[in-house]
Amino acid sequence: MALRIIFMGTPDFSVATLRALHAAGHQIVMAYTQPPRPGGRRGLDLQKSPVHQAAESLGIEVRHPVNFRDRADVDAFVALGADVAVVVAYGLLLPQSILDGTRLGAYNGHASLLPRWRGAAPIQRAIMAGDAETGMMVMKMDKGLDTGPVALTRKLTIAPDMTAGELHDALSLIGAEAMVEAIGLLEEGRLDTVSQPDDGVLYAAKIDKAETRVDFSRPATDVHNHIRGLSPFPGAWTEIEVNGKPERVKLLGSHLEQADGALGAPGTVLDDRLTIACGTGSVSLVRLQKAGGRPLPGEDFLRGTPVAKGTVIA
Structure with missing residues (x-):
């Protein structure tokens, strides 16, 4: 029986995973994304996020709370009765009440080989550091910043002239495949996790x-x-x-x-x-x-x- 999923994501990077989970037959009961932001030619029009637009095209209802400090937003999340939350580049640190708000917890698709490049800009930082390899990891989320145990890994070679944009697109696709596999294993009760090592931690600070x-x-x-x-x-x-x-x-x-x-x-x-x-x-x-x-x-x-x-x- 397919799982009831709450999907949480915002940019283009997240869309492939949303579409892949939908195509795999899972019931996505709600999509959460960042609120519409000013955009357009003069910056006056409110622009829906790529995930917002993709969810609507799939007939999925969308919510976009600014944060989860309002208890009503947390209660509304829990009331969905979802089995699992899938998080890909959502853009908010989730409180424990949300991490515990589904039957099986929250799983994040993160674009690095953890614990290297925890944080906001792992794709850019990997290339800027000259890394020869990166990947996507499906991680069970805890209260730390990308510190949870890892369930699935997909590695990718970084070609010598590859740009962050090219790596972004490649990781988005393999991340979608990895998440579909992980959620399938979770549905069968066969998804194991391994704690991240203490050595090799690097933080991918937002680009200034x-x-x-x-x-x-x-x-x-x-x-x-x-x-x-x-x-x-x-x-x-x-x-x-x-x-x-x-x-x-x-x-x-x-x-x-x-x-x-x-x-x-x-x-x-x-x-x-x-x-x-x-x-x-x-x-x-x-x-x-x-x-x-x-x-x-x-x-x-x-x-x-x-x-x-x-x-x-x-």
């Missing part, structure tokens, strides 16, 4: 705007990981002189050309295809976006914005 500017004085490997780890959002950036004045340009893709060696002052353009000297080694910029423009491959960017060899960007 202050860390998005590229520092070409760092080694090329670090610069490359920084660029791809912040692509496409919020986007690493630098300033390039355009028509005699510096203009902010997002760097959305790069390739590690040379990992070490002194090739020139950091930020120096070394050739006619946007290879840039770093503190050691060099990177080529393969995808760029000017303010108000669309993302362009490096060669197309150079057609509209020539950047001469020897130019120093920062």
